Amino acid sequence: MRALAAVIRTPPDGEDDDEARFRLRCPRRLRLLWQQVVDLARCMAGSELTQGQAAEAIAAEGLSARVPCGEPWPAAEPPRTAPADPHESRAVFADLDWTAIRDALPEDIEGLDADVDGLDPFALDLRMRAVLQAMRRVDWQLGRLLRVFLDRRLYRLMEFASADRYVTERLGLSARKARALVALERKTWQADAFGAAYRAGELSWVRALTLLPIVAEPTAAAWVERAGAVPVRRLADEVEWALTLRDGLAPIMPPAPGASLALDERQLCARPEWEFPDAEVTFSAPVSVVALFRSAILAFAHPHGSLVEGLEALLLHVKSEWEGQPRHRDPVFARDGWRCAVPICTARRELHDHHVVFRSRGGSNERENRISICVWHHIRGVHAGRVRAVGEAPDGITWEIGVRPGRRALLRLVGERYATG
Template identity: 30%
Template sequence: MNDVRPSPPAPLATASAAALEALAAEAWLLEPPPPHERKGVLRDEAAFLLDRLLTTVARGHGALEVAIGRGLAALAERDGAMRLGFSGIGDYARERLGIGAGTAQKLARLSRALRDRPLLAEAVRRGEVSARKAESVLPVARGEAQERWVALARSETVRALAAAVRAEAGEAGANEEPWERVSVKLTPGGRAKLDEAMALAGKVVGATAPRWQRLEAICQEFLGAHPVEASSDGGDDGASDSVLRGPVADWLEAAKAGLEAEYGRWAFLGEVAPVEAEMSAELDGGADAMSVDAELRRLAAMRDRWDELVGHLGMLLKMLGLWRDMGFASFGHYCEERLGMATRTVEQRVALERRLHALPALRKAMRERRVSYEQARLVADVADDSSTEDWIRRAEGTTCIALRRELEAEHEAQMCARAELDLRVPRRVGNLLEAAIRAARAAADAWLTPAECLERVAEHFIATWKAAPAERSTPQRRALARDCGLCQVPGCSRAAVHAHHVVYRSRGGGDEPENLASLCAAHHLRGVHGGLVDVRGVAPDRLTWRLGCDRRARTLPH
C-alpha cells in the first residue's frame, strides 16, 4: 500500500450533500498507519472515532439505497428500463448507475414489498430500521403483526431478529447461500474434455449461464446415471480429497449471542442517529422514465461518494482489527450488527479501496466519472501500475458487461493454459462435485484422483449430449452461433433467441450474415418493434445502436 494519502474528492454542488462533505473532510484525514508505527497506539480512541464515522456513513448509504430502490421499482413496473434502452433494471443499473444487477433487483424487490407494509416502510424511510432488518421481517410483518415486528426491528440485533423470525415462521430462514472455491489440477487432456463439456452445457442451460451453473449441470448428469449415497463428511472411508475450503465455523453463531449479551448490545458505543431517505417527487409513480433516470443518476453519484467512504473507513477498521476491541465476533459481525450492511457489501468496498491506494489513477478515473464503480472493481482485479491507464481506456470504450466477459475469457484462457479448474461456486454445487467424485470412484471400483474423476464426469456429459440430434442449420441459427448466443445490444446481459434483420425483409433485406443481428426477446419484440431500439450498419462488428426514447443521448457503437 502506498504511503501517499489519497486526496479527498472535489465537493458536491448540491446542498443535500452537506452532511457527506463534513464526514468526508474528517474521514480523509485518517490514513493507514505506516509500517514503523505500532498499531496498538491509541486503539480505544481510534475505535470510537472510526465507529462514529463509519456508522454515520453506513446510515447515509442505507438511506440512499432506499431511495434508489424506489426509483428502480418504478422503472421496472412501467417498462421504464426499456424506454431507456435496457431489457431490465439489472442491466440499466449496472450500465447507467454503476450498481450491480443483483443489488439493483434486491433494492427494487424490497421497495415493492414495503408498499404492502406501510408501518415498516415508514420506519425504513426514516432510517429507524435498516434495510437488512426489514428484509428479515418481511415474511412475518403483515397485518396486525406489523406493528410488533417493527418495534422489534427497532430494538433487536440482526441475529436476535433473524432467530425470532425463524421461530415465528417455523423455517430455517432465507439466508444467502455461502460460496466456496473449487480448485482441481487437471491434465491437459482432462482440461480439453472439461472445456468441451462446458461448451455443451452452455447449449443445454443457456449461453449466459455462468461456469458454475454449467458445472452443476455436468455433475447432475453424471449423478443421474451413477447415483451415490449422500456423505455427511464429504469423504469415502477417508479416501476422498476435499476440493473445497471449509465453511464458516458454526460456533460463530454462539459467539455472536454471547458477545451480544456480554456487551449489552454494544450500548457503550452509543446510539447512531437515523438518516431519513430522500424521497424526491421524481421517484413518484407518475414521473416519466427520463425524469426517474435523471434522479437515479444523481442519487447514484452520491452513492459512489458514500461507497468510497465505506471502503476507506472499513479498510482502516479492519486492518487495525478494531472490531475485536469493540466486542464483535468478526468483522462481518460488526458490519451486520453495527452498520446494518451485508458483510459482502462492505468487504467489496474494502477490497477496492486497498487496490485504489495502489492504483491512484483508477481512483481519479472513478471520481471523474470516466469509469463506474462496477467497472473499477473489474479493472482493479487485473491492473497494475504500468497497465492501469490502458485498462481505464478499455473500460471507457465498452460496456460493463462486455468488459466482464472479456476479463472472464482471459481468465479462462489462463486456467486452460495452466490445465486447472479454479472456480467460485455455491456450496450446493461444491457438494454436487464432491458427490460426483465419489460416484466416479464407485463406478471405477478404484481410487481415482479428483482430476481423473472430473475427466470421467466430463466424458459422460459429452457422450450423453454430443449424440443429441443436431439442430437444422439455418441463417438465423448460424448468426446466433456467430454471436455466441448473446444479445448484441450494448449493455445487455441476456441470451439471444432471435436473429433480427437489420434491413427489414419488407424493405429488401435478406438472410445474409451481415444483415442478421442476434437479439434477446425483450430487445427484439419490445425494443425494435416497439420503436425504442434502432440498429443500422453491418453485422457483427459494424453496427450502430440508438437506444431508448432519448435517441441523441443513447447512440452507442457496438
C-alpha cells in the same frame, strides 16, 4: 440423447432433493473450459440450462464412458476463525489514522434536487447521473472508513462476533459488497491511475471490482481507459481473456479494441511450468446432482492424481463427444454465446431470434441478419422504437439505445464499444 435426458428428470414422489453447492479451485484456463462445455450443453439441449443442469448432463455423459471408481470425495477443511483478542479496548483509538476519516467526508450534493418537478425526462436523466457520480465517491469513502474499522476490528467493541455480522446488522450492507469496497480501497494505493479514477467517481465500484484481478501499476491507465470505453459485460470478458493468457502474475495490457476474445485449443490447453488456482468452478444443484458430478470427476482422475486433473479430463472428453454430434437446429443462439446481444444486457433466458432488417421490410433469413435478443429488449426495446440495431451480425451491429424522436439516442455503440462521434 442419454446424457441430456438427465436434465429433464424429476425426483420420485415424496423425494425432496435439497440444494448443495459444488466448488473446486482451479486454474483460470480450466474455468474457461468449463464455461465452454456448459455453453455446449445448452446448445445440444436447445434451451438455456442452468449450470447445475449442465453439470448433470456432463456427469451423465462422462459416466456413460467410465465406471465410477467408488473413492470418496475429499472432505472440505472447516473455515478457520481468528480468536478474539481479549486485550482489545477503546485504547485502539489513540493511534488511529484519522487522515482516512477526514478524506472520506462526503462532498455536498445539495442543489441536485432543485426544481425536479419541472424537469423533462432527459434533464432528469442528467441530474440522476450527477447523483450517481456522487454515489460512486461515497462508495470509495465508505470503503476507506470500513477499512479502518475492520482492520482494527473495532466491531468487537460493539459486541459483534464478526465483521460480516456488523456490516449486515448494523449498516444494512451486504457482507460481499463490504469486502469488495475494502479490497478496492487497498488496491487504490497500489495503482495510481486506478486509484485516481475510482476516487473521482469515474469508475463505479462494479467496474473497479471487475478490474481488480488484472490491474497493476504499469497497465492501470490502459485498463481504466478501456473501462470507460466498453460496457461492463465486454469489460468482464476482456479481463477474463487477459487473466487466461497472462504469464503468471505479469502485468498484461488490454486486447486491441474490438479484437476477438476467442481462444484456440492450443491456448486453452497450454500449461505453464506452474499453475496458480486463481479461479473456481462453482454451481448450485440438488445434492444428488453434486454427488453425481463428483463421481464423474473421480472416475476420470488418475490414481493419485488431483481433482483438477480429473475435472479437466472429464470436460475434454465430454467436449469431444458433443462436438462430434449434430447441433441444435438454430445455431444463432450458440454463436451469440446464449445471451442477449444488446451490449448493455447480460440476460441469458427467454432469448428471441431477431431479424436485424425485419422480414416485413425484405430482410433475409441469413445468419448475418439474425441475432439473439432477450424478450424485454426485443418487445419493449426494438419493436417499441427504444432500441435500434443496424449492420451485420454478430460483430458489425451498431446499437442505438434510448432512441428519442428528433434527438440523439442516449447510448450509441458499435459492436461492444461506445461510439464517441
